[in-house]
Amino acid sequence: LFSPLFLPFCPLRFLLPVTEMPRCTGSPSPWRRSRRRSDDAFWGPARGKKGEANEPHGTVGRSKALPLSMLLPALLCTYAVAAAALASTCDARSEPGTHQCRRDSGHKLGTSVLITGNSTLINQTFEIGFFTVDGGSRWYFGTWYASIPVRTYVWVANRDAPVSGGLTPATVWLTAEGLMTVRDNAGRDLWRTDNTEPAAEARLLETGNLVLLSADGSGRFVWQSFDRPADTWLPYMSVTSRGAITSWRSSADPSLGPYSLRLKPPDYGEFHLVYENSSAILPITYWSTGKWTGDRFTGVPEMSVPYIYNFRFDKPFTPEASFVYSEAPSDFASSFLTRFVVEPSGQLRQYTWSAQSSSWNMFWFRPENPCRVYALCGDTGFCREGGLHPCGCLAGFSPSDPAAWNDDDYSGGCSPETGSRCDADTAADGFEEVGLVDFDGASAVSFSSPSRDSCQQSCVRNCSCRGINFNPDTRLCRNLYGNLFNLRNSTAAPLLYLRVSTSSSSSQTRKKDGGGQWKAVAVSVGSIGVFLAISGSAVLAWALWWRGRKKREGIGGEGEEDVLANANLRVFSYKELSTATRGFSEELGHGGFGAVFRGELPDSTLVAVKRLERPGGGDREFRA
Structure with missing residues (x-):
């Protein structure tokens, strides 16, 4: 009650926190950076036994020793500051959808609400709470940068189970069992942590890692968001053989997308980008880093530049492999914000924040050719390298999901404008010469045929046949079955004849996209x-x-x-x-x-x- 009375008598040096605590301010500053870590901790996550901390030194803060003569006044001042903080509230933040924040990024809870509605937890670099990307119909619990003016999300909990019906019913609980849950207004758990040991405290660390601490007071992590990443790979986050960085479905949909960055089995000595969805029997690799050499991956020579990042690969070529990176320490430059993202386009991109331009700069990405991303343009979609929108549809076809295409989600591909195959008299189907076109996905049945007409007739007789390749010199006929992903120009490919209904066949094939008919x-x-x-x-x-x-x-x-x-x-x-x-x-x-x-x-x-x-x-x- 009387703690504020001590404040005028506390020397300024006593008002410094004994343990570094996160700050809450009225508006974000693009100049704010996370504190510099000591040299013996810059590698970040320390590997240890299960349950040990996956942060520098396995702790959530660093203490500063005070002389004994200063202990009593320091304790009085610390008590006064803490009591005053508990009695106050934070100013409203300027970003839409966030109207209040908490001064401490840690909460010790029994069975109680951790976050409700528009409240958030915040530290110097990151903020965690509920957000929406579609105007308010779906709400997600996640983490974003608080230290920059551009809202950038780095982690999402309930990716496939958003809270619907507005922000008010959205709550995050720490239950009596020590689990963190996201609940809707009906009390249903939409998402929960999977820790086996009960947690007593939740804390958002400066690295962006949301952690649950054990009840025994040791500071051990019984669960951490870094073990369950979304689409973003942050510094000090270990990627293990059991983890994956998985893309959003689209820029407006945080649900699980089809593209992931993983350590490649069975030897776990390299990373690969894979495509995987319900129709894929096994994950399909479309890019790889190459093998680890001891200081870099063979396919990423840029890793040899020593002054940007530090890399550590623990136990490579084993099922216990884990890989982590961090910013390289420098006496001349302050810490910078950086992240790797598996984009909805299937590319792995690396960004750094520019304070001068107040924007993210992208200076590395793979694969360089977007048409190498498996199934990027969906079935019968045409892919072209270069340009802002790589996918289009052939004449007689249109996007299967126009709304998704507007959000740069082309996975639905293109559909015939005159109906699907076998809807009518298949004997009347024709074949359109698309050109020297390559593709992914489809399987082929090859045999000798006396003429192209005979080859086409063999395809027409099978409802599942999508098109043909025919070589008049060798008389080799190939009937194509399955999805024709990422149609693309290639002088090394044979002529492709695509099966179409007669009404949609024309004398000249042209490609088109959402911007209208492409000029021939x-x-x-x-x-x-x-x-x-x-x-x-x-x-x-x-x-x-x-x-x-x-x-x-x-x-x-x-x-x-x-x-x-x-x-x-x-x-x-x-x-x-x-x-x-x-x-x-x-x-x-x-x-x-x-x-x-x-x-x-x-x-x-x-x-x-x-x-x-x-x-x-x-x-x-x-x-x-």
């Missing part, structure tokens, strides 16, 4: 020889001009698109050619009809692209 352009992917490229382009342009002249003079004949089809040329979009030529930046020469530019296709094929100065049929048509 044609490219020959032959030699890059400048002379041949310019000459060939000029001949083709002359042929098109001559055809247009004859047409204007009333002479009947085929249209331009038919000429191009008969010339067996490929079809590309304007955006694809702009990307391939780096914005038409490297001019090889100039002819009578326009300039010729050097380009490179996604499969590394070199091409020459000629831009017509007076294109017919559109101001952004190109022929090469």
